[in-house]
Amino acid sequence: MISLLPSFVLLSILSITAHAHAHDHTTQTPFSSSVEEEEWTSKYGPQIDIGFSGPLSFSHLPQTRCLDSPSTLFDIAILGMPFDTSVSYRPGARFGPFGIRSGSRRMGATHGWTTFWGMNPYEQGLEVIDCGDVPVSPYDNALAIDQMEAAYTTLISRPTLLSSNSSSSEGVEAKPISKSAKFAKDGKDHPRIVTLGGDHTIVLPILRALYKVYGPVSVIHYDSHMDTGSATLRTPKGIITHGSYFLHAKEEGLLIANTSIHAGIRGKLSGPDALRHDESVGFELLPTEIIDDIGVDGIVERLRARVGDRPVYVSVDIDVIDPGLAPATGTPEAGGWTTREVKRTLRGLKGLNIVGADLVEVAPAYDHADITSIVAADLVHDFLALMTQ
Ligand SMILES: [Mn+2]
Structure with a gap:
């Protein structure tokens, strides 16, 4: 652990130690007559993390390097994918997992109750942990995509902690935590992962991993x-980018045909042909401005109607939110x-069979006063509430 410290910190520690050692020989009278063992604990109790301190995990959750620890079981994992080498414009989302965790510093398991949800996702009897980041290659995209698929597959292949606990009691049937178990090919309960991107390309390896457990899924995007x-059809065939991964997913059979849906679309296109192409990939499209006509409830109704009771993956690009409120992307x-509108539509997804979710495209270098990171962390809290209520 000490080897991870910057050398100047190490030098400071060594020089302080050396100084104190020299001091022992010259000072006869210590300024305290006795040393009380564990003075901190007896006076102040546990060494808790406060909002602006502590190791950086999401919402101060216990953090484990889950990929190295096969015995670590959980029901829901936070997992970072710091990948940003297939973007078309500004890079920087490799720092997204760091930024979102930083934006979550004022959150905590003991105060996760909100009027918005009327519950605390950390107090629903489920183990929610931060599994750290996938160490992805910044040099080789094909390698990085395989690393992300391997990591996600590794974690969702484990039994959930809850089902593991209940099956270990004799005569007690393993109790699934989620309705999604009925979609799993093995009929078992699998943990769910909330992934912190990373650019949006990370969804392709995630869908490949989910396919192994559930088969094809529907996507709310x-x-x-x-x-x-x-926009990338002109690039050489086979190139995977953060603007084309859904085409690859469709071609690989990872999506249930014609059951996915976009929400909040407003980017400029080459023309109406782009819409026809998009429809051929299997998506319905809700443009941003339609919310003024049908409202939040109308958006929710369209999202729910499109995916029905199928297994659904929820992917949120932070750029769906106005850049005035979330500029760092x-x-x-x-x-x-x-x-607030996005949060209300997310709450409207209660009861759907959500098999996984992500928050992508946060690039903290473009942020101001952490506003984007705080928004992103708040949406991750909403994912956890959706998955645990
Ligand atoms: Mn986008």
């Missing part, structure tokens, strides 16, 4: 861009939804 490859688009 919040974004100002369609990401179905209409790679391809900002003016005129987006407010944070």
Whole structure:
């Protein structure tokens, strides 16, 4: 652990130690007549993390390097994918997991109750932990995509902690925590992962991993861009980017045909052909401005009707939100939804069979006063509430 410290910190520690040692020989009278063992604990109790201190995990959750620890079981994991080498404009989302965790510093398991949800996701009897980040290659995209798939597959292949506990009691049937178990090919309960991106390309390895457990899924996709490859069709075939991964997912059979939906689209396109192409990939499209006509409830109704009771993956690009409220992203688009509107539509997804979720495209270098990171962390809290209520 000490080797991880910057050398100047190490030098300071060594020089203080050396100084104290020399001091022992010359000072006869210590300023305290006795040393009380564990003085901190006896006076102040546990060494808790406060909002502006402590190791950086999401919401101060216990953090484990889960990929190294096969015996670590959980029901829901936070997992970072610091990948940003397939973007079309501003890079920087590799720092997204760090930024979102930083934006969550004022959150905590003991005060996760909100009037918005009327519950605390950390107090629903489920183990929610932060599994750290996937160490992805910043040099080789094909390698990085395989690393992300391998990591996600590793974690969702484990039994949930809850089902593991209940099956270990003799005569007690393993109790699934989620309705999604009925979609799993093995009929078992699998943990769910909330992934912190990373650019949006991370969804392709995630869908590949989910396919192994559930088969194809439906997607609810919040974004100002369609990401179905209409703008990148001119690039060489086979190139996977953060604007084309859904086309690859469709071609690989990872999506249930014609059951996915975009919400919040407003990016500029080459023309109406782009819409026809998008529809051919299997998406319905809710443009940003429709919210003024049908309201939050209308958006929720359309999202729910499209995916029905199928297994659904929820992917949120932070750029669905207006850049005035969430500027730190790679391809900002003016005129987006407010944070409050997005939160209300997410709450409207209660009861759907959500098998996983992500929050992507946060690039903290473009942030101001952490506003984007705080928004992103808040939406991750909403994912946890959705998955645990
Ligand atoms: Mn986008």
